[in-house]
Amino acid sequence: xxxxxxxxxxxxxxxxxxxxxxxxxxxxxxxxxxxxxxxxxxxxxxxxxxxxxxxxxxxxxxxxxxxxxxxxxxxxxxxxxxxxxxxxxxxxxxxxxxxxxxxxxxxxxxxxxxxxxxxxxxxxxxxxxxxxxxxxxxxxxxxxxxxxxxxxxxxxxxxxxxxxxxxxxxxxxxxxxxxxxxxxxxxxxxxxxxxxxxxxxxxxxxxxxxxxxxxxxxxxxxxxxxxxxxxxxxxxxxxxxxxxxxxxxxxxxxxxxxxxxxxxxxxxxxxxxxxxxxxxxxxxxxxxxxxxxxxxxxxxxxxxxxxxxxxxxxxxxxxxxxxxxxxxxxxxxxxxxxxxxxxxxxxxxxxxxxxxxxxxxxxxxxxxxxxxxxxxxxxxxxxxxxxxxxxxxxxxxxxxxxxxxxxxxxxxxxxxxxxxxxxxxxxxxxxxxxxxxxxxxxxxxxxxxxxxxxxxxxxxxxxxxxxxxxxxxxxxxxxxxxxxxxxxxxxxxxxxxxxxxxxxxxxxxxxxxxxxxxxxxxxxxxxxxxxxxxxxxxxxxxxxxxx
Amino acid sequence: xxxxxxxxxxxxxxxxxxxxxxxxxxxxxxxxxxxxxxxxxxxxxxxxxxxxxxxxxxxxxxxxxxxxxxxxxxxxxxxxxxxxxxxxxxxxxxxxxxxxxxxxxxxxxxxxxxxxxxxxxxxxxxxxxxxxxxxxxxxxxxxxxxxxxxxxxxxxxxxxxxxxxxxxxxxxxxxxxxxxxxxxxxxxxxxxxxxxxxxxxxxxxxxxxxxxxxxxxxxxxxxxxxxxxxxxxxxxxxxxxxxxxxxxxxxxxxxxxxxxxxxxxxxxxxxxxxxxxxxxxxxxxxxxxxxxxxxxxxxxxxxxxxxxxxxxxxxxxxxxxxxxxxxxxxxxxxxxx
Ligand SMILES: [Zn+2]
Numbered sequence: 091x092x093x094x095x096x097x098x099x100x101x102x103x104x105x106x107x108x109x110x111x112x113x114x115x116x117x118x119x120x121x122x123x124x125x126x127x128x129x130x131x132x133x134x135x136x137x138x139x140x141x142x143x144x145x146x147x148x149x150x151x152x153x154x155x156x157x158x159x160x161x162x163x164x165x166x167x168x169x170x171x172x173x174x175x176x177x178x179x180x181x182x183x184x185x186x187x188x189x190x191x192x193x194x195x196x197x198x199x200x201x202x203x204x205x206x207x208x209x210x211x212x213x214x215x216x217x218x219x220x221x222x223x224x225x226x227x228x229x230x231x232x233x234x235x236x237x238x239x240x241x242x243x244x245x246x247x248x249x250x251x252x253x254x255x256x257x258x259x260x261x262x263x264x265x266x267x268x269x270x271x272x273x274x275x276x277x278x279x280x281x282x283x284x285x286x287x288x289x290x291x292x293x294x295x296x297x298x299x300x301x302x303x304x305x306x307x308x309x310x311x312x313x314x315x316x317x318x319x320x321x322x323x324x325x326x327x328x329x330x331x332x333x334x335x336x337x338x339x340x341x342x343x344x345x346x347x348x349x350x351x352x353x354x355x356x357x358x359x360x361x362x363x364x365x366x367x368x369x370x371x372x373x374x375x376x377x378x379x380x381x382x383x384x385x386x387x388x389x390x391x392x393x394x395x396x397x398x399x400x401x402x403x404x405x406x407x408x409x410x411x412x413x414x415x416x417x418x419x420x421x422x423x424x425x426x427x428x429x430x431x432x433x434x435x436x437x438x439x440x441x442x443x444x445x446x447x448x449x450x451x452x453x454x455x456x457x458x459x460x461x462x463x464x465x466x467x468x469x470x471x472x473x474x475x476x477x478x479x480x481x482x483x484x485x486x487x488x489x490x491x492x493x494x495x496x497x498x499x500x501x502x503x504x505x506x507x508x509x510x511x512x513x514x515x516x517x518x519x520x521x522x523x524x525x526x527x528x529x530x531x532x533x534x535x536x537x538x539x540x541x542x543x544x545x546x547x548x549x550x551x552x553x554x555x556x557x558x559x560x561x562x563x564x565x566x567x568x569x570x571x572x573x574x575x576x577x578x579x580x581x582x583x584x585x586x587x588x589x590x591x592x593x594x595x596x597x598x599x600x601x602x603x604x605x606x607x608x609x610x611x612x613x614x615x616x617x618x619x620x621x622x623x624x625x626x627x628x629x630x631x632x633x634x635x636x637x
Numbered sequence: 638x639x640x641x642x643x644x645x646x647x648x649x650x651x652x653x654x655x656x657x658x659x660x661x662x663x664x665x666x667x668x669x670x671x672x673x674x675x676x677x678x679x680x681x682x683x684x685x686x687x688x689x690x691x692x693x694x695x696x697x698x699x700x701x702x703x704x705x706x707x708x709x710x711x712x713x714x715x716x717x718x719x720x721x722x723x724x725x726x727x728x729x730x731x732x733x734x735x736x737x738x739x740x741x742x743x744x745x746x747x748x749x750x751x752x753x754x755x756x757x758x759x760x761x762x763x764x765x766x767x768x769x770x771x772x773x774x775x776x777x778x779x780x781x782x783x784x785x786x787x788x789x790x791x792x793x794x795x796x797x798x799x800x801x802x803x804x805x806x807x808x809x810x811x812x813x814x815x816x817x818x819x820x821x822x823x824x825x826x827x828x829x830x831x832x833x834x835x836x837x838x839x840x841x842x843x844x845x846x847x848x849x850x851x852x853x854x855x856x857x858x859x860x861x862x863x864x865x866x867x868x869x870x871x872x873x874x875x876x877x878x879x880x881x882x883x884x885x886x887x888x889x890x891x892x893x894x895x896x897x898x899x900x901x902x903x904x905x906x907x908x909x910x911x912x913x914x915x916x917x918x919x920x921x922x923x924x925x926x927x928x929x930x931x932x933x934x935x936x937x938x939x940x941x942x943x944x945x946x947x948x949x950x951x952x953x954x955x956x957x958x959x960x961x962x963x964x965x966x967x968x969x970x971x972x973x974x
Binding site for chain 1: 670671672696714726728729730731732733735736739753754755759760761763764766767768769793794796797
């Protein structure tokens with residue numbers, strides 16, 4: 091037993107209903123002994139007092155139930171998204187709000203690259219804000235005609251390249267293949283979509299995002315997490331090859347690794363039986379900072395990419411219905427096999443038809459093999475209506491809603507994808523809670539920024555990028571949102587006995603904040619400065635924000 | 638329909654081959670509905686592939702009949718087998734898997750892709766349309782005779798399955814051993830209704846010629862292969878009809894192509910040397926997959942003006958035969974008599 095350490099704070103919000111607020115929390119061996127007054131903490135025995143946070147607010151460390159460790163790795167490459175973002179080192183990347191901005195940013199980076207033919211990869215490009223303007227070789231050739239330049243769109247479907255990449259890939263005026271977009275004169279524009287066209291580009295230039303997860307990405311992921319008060323995060327789509335598994339093991343084995351990591355195995359990588367065996371084998375290496383056990387299932391695509399599967403009447407603009415990632419029947423077989431084996435499923439569903447299919451599958455699995463506490467979770471579950479939430483509640487299915495979407499693409503959803511009515515129920519946090527569905531909210535970083543306080547702000551305010559309030563009836567209170575980013579998310583991960591609240595026996599994981607999220611104006615929640623985190627009783631300071 | 642593999646067509650502008658010395662790899666896509674038997678077809682092709690060096694990509698390795706003791710080397714997602722075949726995992730997606738696989742490009746001549754039950758085989762065949770190291774093989778779409786009609790009626794699958802049917806060069810109707818006669822008839826009607834120009838074959842048990850039909854070897858060595866009407870690869874395949882024709886006059890290319898398309902639902906296998914007015918071509922066809930490549934010998938032997946072809950079909954070939962006779966062809970045995 092190590093010596094007891096008592097942290098003093100201005101206020102500790104514990105999320106423990108029987109002991110909601112405290113000023114002191116006692117920690118021993120990385121775990122919480124208790125929370126209360128200093129006098130109460132003294133009753134545990136001799137202690138060292140840490141009063142460096144005496145003017146700060148402590149909450150349970152935030153839990154990000156749906157993000158990707160790639161959030162750590164993408165920052166090795168330039169960001170050209172529309173909104174400002176901070177990288178794991180705290181540097182601000184100014185948003186590219188015009189095509190010219192993108193060219194400027196990339197030209198600056200290109201000028202600083204010393205090897206002449208290393209490809210320049212940029213990511214996060216989101217021309218949905220540019221009112222129909224499309225990028226082409228014209229812009230990217232201004233960056234360089236000698237170096238391959240590739241710009242990945244934030245929707246993941248499209249890729250823009252410069253003429254150097256077209257040349258290397260052998261894509262010419264004569265290439266008549268679906269997905270190679272051309273201008274009126276029959277010349278490839280450099281915009282590539284669908285697998286074959288992107289294959290040709292990556293075959294020529296490589297793709298830094300292919301392959302196993304790297305140590306560096308995991309290290310940077312923890313920094314990103316610390317910067318925003320997150321102490322547990324998923325890597326919600328992981329290939330469990332030996333390279334990736336050993337990276338998870340080695341990085342989290344370090345005592346100073348500031349994150350509890352929960353990789354979710356991609357269930358489509360192997361047959362059901364092999365997948366279950368792979369996961370069970372991986373779980374043998376679980377420890378305090380590494381928790382294998384989650385299984386990811388991809389069901390449909392995305393709403394803004396028009397690939398989410400929708401129920402009638404489908405897309406507001408008349409786009410055809412989206413794409414299944416696997417036949418519904420096979421998805422149901424997968425759910426049955428994993429459910430029967432006692433596994434914990436995290437199921438990506440965007441459209442309401444996808445959610446319905448997976449609710450049906452879980453109902454069938456529960457009927458055949460009843461499990462009282464499976465905690466299968468629909469991830470995103472963006473378009474579920476009240477009737478689907480009622481079924482989820484009955485079946486014990488959790489929802490992890492994509493609250494950030496309301497801000498980032500809410501305007502486009504109201505105007506283009508869903509129409510004004512259904513857009514109001516996107517990521518319907520209030521309905522989920524009203525119908526009794528266990529609720530978490532998420533960022534899906536790096537799709538949107540990892541920042542639970544921002545995610546909470548989205549759920550509380552439902553303000554879109556243009557400043558509209560989208561579906562005010564679906565707003566939830568600040569305390570409900572704080573619950574969703576702590577204990578609510580912990581529940582969906584089946585970790586609520588270990589994390590998510592400040593109470594005896596749990597890991598000593600705290601977010602250290604400069605302001606009280608329950609007392610500040612609700613529109614200021616996202617702006618609360620984060621000092622850093624405490625993970626297992628060890629303090630980690632956020633990198634200073636620069637730029 | 639864009640079923641011709643355009644860039645191999647001699648009318649297309651000549652393009653730089655990335656590796657001029659190497660024959661392109663034949664790229665075959667096996668698509669179709671869940672449970673239609675795609676994996677077992679892959680297994681059968683592997684078992685009956687003869688000298689073909691296959692690289693296969695499947696969704697579920699476990700479903701392949703691969704004896705663990707056969708695995709000689711595993712490098713990440715790529716597994717090399719003692720029989721010369723390579724298996725590649727689709728983990729991480731087709732794009733990444735194909736890039737990995739093509740690093741072993743000199744170790745195989747055929748790629749077999751088992752498409753997932755929801756993918757559009759056309760979008761996969763695009764890999765062969767864009768990559769000069771690949772050539773289009775067949776897009777084979779399997780349909781389960783016992784379930785086809787129900788599956789098509791499912792609104793959740795309807796568009797997906799329609800895309801699959803539309804991409805087929807040839808249909809393989811499976812489960813005909815357990816389907817009722819009525820189911821088989823209904824399935825045939827449904828397929829013919831959706832895609833009247835695609836031939837429908839049923840999977841025969843123990844058909845060793847399956848590989849030769851679906852993954853023809855002679856496509857790959859057409860440069861040196863001399864097509865001759867006597868070369869009846871499928872003579873002994875039952876339930877098939879064949880014709881052999883010759884023509885001493887130059888053949889009208891447009892009219893010939895029109896016949897290829899018009900009767901694509903009958904033509905299980907067609908091949909020949911066709912002396913068009915402009916140039917001599919080697920012609921290969923399986924259903925909607927039509928391929929012309931320049932005939933290498935046409936300059937060496939300008940005196941040999943004869944066009945020769947054979948066609949193997951599921952049904953009576955009278956109509957095709959009549960159409961070709963009108964183009965100037967005569968029956969091989971007639972003319973040589
Ligand atoms: Zn995600």
